[in-house]
Amino acid sequence: MNYLYNNLINSDIQKPNFYKDVFPYEDLPKVTFDNIQIPMDLPNNIWITDTTFRDGQQSLSPFTVKQMVQLYSYLHKLDNHSGIIQQTEFFLYTEKDREAIYQCLSLGYTFPEITSWIRADKEDFNLVKSLEIKETGILMSCSDYHIFKKLNMTREEAMKKYLSIVEDALANEITPRCHLEDITRADFFGFVIPLVNQLIKLSKQANKKIKIRACDTLGLGVSYAGVALPRSVQKIIYGLKHYGKVPSEWLEWHGHNDFYSAVTNAVTAWLYGCASINTTLLGIGERTGNCPLEAMIIEYGQLKGNTKKMNLHFITEIAQYFEREFNYSIPPKTPFVGKEFNVTRAGIHADGVLKDEEIYNIFNTEKILGRPIVVAVNQYSGLAGIAAWINTYYRLKGNAKINKKDPRIKPIKDWVDQQYRCGRTTMITNEELELLVKKHVPEVFHTKSPWLFNTF
Known part of the structure; x- marks a missing residue:
């Protein structure tokens, strides 16, 4: 069903595509429509992942080791062996981060599984190997804003760099989770799909899983029906599944809340075929924050009719801990955790x-x-x-x-x-x-x- 796809553009171009008709910068971003409708495709099994210790922590004073271990324990107690909160990710760059990982691993919890996050860099990857972590996120900037302006590379150079790190991960029995940064400003058929096609090719050759995280880095994703790429959450997920050949269980959505859309976009990703949603506790994160983990638990319960064995009382205890331990001010009318929500x-x-x-x-x-x-x-x-x-x-x-x-x-x-x-x-x-x-x-x-x- 070729809803979107005509001909792939050559992934290597000399002139970047900044979609200035959609992102004029001196004006508000535009929502453009192609009026193509995408069928819903909610996976049978959906779950949540956490990035409180990575993306979330960047918005607060750095956590101590004791605090990270306590928050990790809270995540485990909240999940309560349900497997709904499947993973959490950590930085590896400081001795403190690595000590926190050691202590959390020593607890022996199945959920959430501890994973890491690195740049597409050989030295970073050596840190992953030294800690014997089974899965790592790898930053793969995919918009021309990032490739040309931040990395100072061509698309071909960026792709080669990304694929090289993935090959190293596979060779070392580490599952790579490819973080397609700024996907809502990326040339989807000109770069994203060619990159994903190469990743899936490597996966088949190695007979190993390669995960794809679609990162709405600036919260520009739009959930309305009939919206055109690159901003359509529906079409990004549909395209990754049908043109990238990525199974639902290998797909993850990571969204920010710059336009008040983090929760809506995350639920839309679930509804259109993405199995995993990345979140933070209380939605902490840089600028307006990430998708709140507690919000997605409630959304999960509404979509699936239950939250399995989860102990949702720990949502309340976690909120109290943030206010007490970090002097963190939760807006009183915040759903589920604010002082005045009910x-x-x-x-x-x-x-x-x-x-x-x-x-x-x-x-x-x-x-x-x-x-x-x-x-x-x-x-x-x-x-x-x-x-x-x-x-x-x-x-x-x-x-x-x-x-x-x-x-x-x-x-x-x-x-x-x-x-x-x-x-x-x-x-x-x-x-x-x-x-x-x-x-x-x-x-x-x-x-x-x-x-x-x-x-x-």
């Missing part, structure tokens, strides 16, 4: 929560994430909001729940109203409400099981 303030919403939390909660966040729904109290909360706060904060169930008509609620509401009549502009804090509950509803005070995140 907090309601509106009085009418609080009244709904009081009747049944399913009305305004996205799913059972307490059961799945260890994050009970919380109602914040302000000038708009009313009796229903205060009653809902008490029920959620103290985790009251069944007949123990407080009704908005309970007369003990009124003096608390009177106190709240007086605060705002006197000019208060901030939320009522949990600590203030605790004192009021202790005074007016002492029966529930000792059932307290407060949620660490939700303090205002």
Whole structure:
């Protein structure tokens, strides 16, 4: 089915193709359409990989060895032997990175498997061999922006350099994972497919796996139907499978969030035939960050109907660890990990929560994430909001729940109203409400099981 392919352009050209009609630079990038529709092709088996210790770490102060081992252990506990988080990758360049790898390997975990990342450089590859790592990512810049401007090479020179490192990897029984950097600005049929064709040829000759990671380095990928290359996520994955002859299980998508599209593009890659999505914890990474691992776990669960044996409570624990250990500030409204992601303030919403939390909660966040729904109290909360706060904060169930008509609620509401009549502009804090509950509803005070995140 030749949806896209006519004739391959010679992979070696003298004049680079910068797609200036799509990327004018002095203006916003353009979305161009060819109106060619690509069929969906969700693989039977999909999974997630992690680059927190490589791409993610570049956006924060360098992790210590102890911190890397702790985060690796968290990834293992979150995966919980499900195999959904299959791999994580490390730098190799410093003694600290190598020590972290040794300590993580010594834990003996199957998932996530430890892999490495290197430039297409012989000296870098010697580091991989010295650590006896079974798989390594290899940087292969594939846009003319990178080949001509960064590497100062021709396409032919770049391709020869990349293929040479892959040959070394295969000869040393190391699985190469080819990181096609900046693929959303690359000449897909002029360079990407010729390169991938050569890689698959080497794979067949050696009878060994060669993985392909499609890297949306600047987050320029677009998921809409009918978008033209080089920005179409659908056509990149379709093209790698059908013209590059890369099996789904050898394909991986790595996307950045520069245009708010990291999650959407990653899910699109899954839907159109890519088995693996590369992520970071909390989406950390340079500029706007990477695709968040926790987001893709939730997407996985929605697509597949379950998350196998994963322990999603560790999403919450990991977020707490980042805030505590790295003084990392998670925007409070961030889905699944922000302090306010399942907090309601509106009085009418609080009244709904009081009747049944399913009305305004996205799913059972307490059961799945260890994050009970919380109602914040302000000038708009009313009796229903205060009653809902008490029920959620103290985790009251069944007949123990407080009704908005309970007369003990009124003096608390009177106190709240007086605060705002006197000019208060901030939320009522949990600590203030605790004192009021202790005074007016002492029966529930000792059932307290407060949620660490939700303090205002």
